[in-house]
Amino acid sequence: MKPAGFTYHRPATVDDAVAVLAEVSPAGKVLAGGQSLVPLLNMRLAEPEHVVDINRLSELAYVRADGDAVRVGALARHADVERDAAAYAVLPLLRETLGYVAHPTIRNRGTTVGSIAHADPAGELTAVLALLGGTVTLRRAGGERTVAAADFFTGPMSTCADAGELVTSATFPVPEGRTGAVWTEVARRHGDYAVCGTGVVVTLDDDLRVAGARAAYVSMGPEPVLLDLTDAVAGAPFDDADWPAAGRLAAGRLEPDDDIHATAAYRTRLAEVLTARALRAAAGRPSVVA
């Protein structure tokens, strides 16, 4: 099918973009990479009166990495983040996770911030942002605010962004201390929506004993689910911790739904296995135990 008609806006600056959004609010929809929005328009599941195309906002086409965080502008494509050497050096989890996001052809156009703003409960980067305790920056006419991931995601496909606000960047903090991070997921085909996906961060103390273990999940709830699993493995040597116990702890706390792809019970079992597997791998990363 073809999209219904809309009034098209193509601002050249962020200031112009937020002015337009304020003017047309709440009838406006932001178009970045379009890999989620355009299918909805083509199938006429969405028929916004106004589309605000931000593809000319070259000021937002950046990936900035330093020792503390990777900051991604709203026009950076997934492929740009994936290929950024500086971002990979400080936070390899981003590139490793992006490899699971759809296909290269989609990643060439889709934006990382766009998928966060879209807040699909199966969106890997939403969970990574939550896992790392990241933030989202929103601009509106005459102001800006920064919101923690935990407050930003308010349900499936919904966030705390107001209709007149533009998400301009997302910031992924580099975990502090002796930490390792891993993403893993099971999908029916590589690149499809995960049946269950998890990202984990393990922190070790200087004696290489487990000091912290947390995990975030996609496709396991209406928004990214974040769990602290430290209790199951605290104080254990990194190479001899009871990771399956952490998996069981996670499984007991998750409450996924049934859908056509998997039952809730199967999803929970996947989470148990994937959690243990990912935690073990994260704890054993050479950069962590070196």
Next chain:
Amino acid sequence: MSEAMYEVSLVVNGVPRSATVPARRLLSDFLRHDLELTGTHVGCEHGVCGACTVLVDGRPIRSCLQFAVTVDGAEVTTVEGCTRADGELGHVQQAFRDCHGLQCGFCTPGFVTTITAYLEENPAPTEDEAREAIVGNLCRCTGYQNIVASVLRAAELRAEEVNR
């Protein structure tokens, strides 16, 4: 109310082309209807099948998930542009012919553009990498084996061209 129209100018397969279209015109339809380049095929029209894949500024994208007006000014390569300079079959097209990589041919334009861009990044893929390279494109006829073979054959032909 008449719909607002936009002039969209692209360089398609090296040739400057333009047309005046509404903002909702998909790039796939812009190429097929407005520029009459019907090599680009439209299958699912929601980004799943990959038949409509074209290169925009060298990168493969789904042309059904992009408005023409958004990519105004870009360089676009379609399957028609994946030939050799003399108009003969390009290395990917030749490989599909050599390896029987197509049957009905509907999905083929999307494979040819995707593989053309892929080999620029990875000129010597393994069989596993070749399979991974085409994971975003659907084919209902071949069972993919001959398409994987075509990727590997295209890499050989490309290497011969480059080394010539």
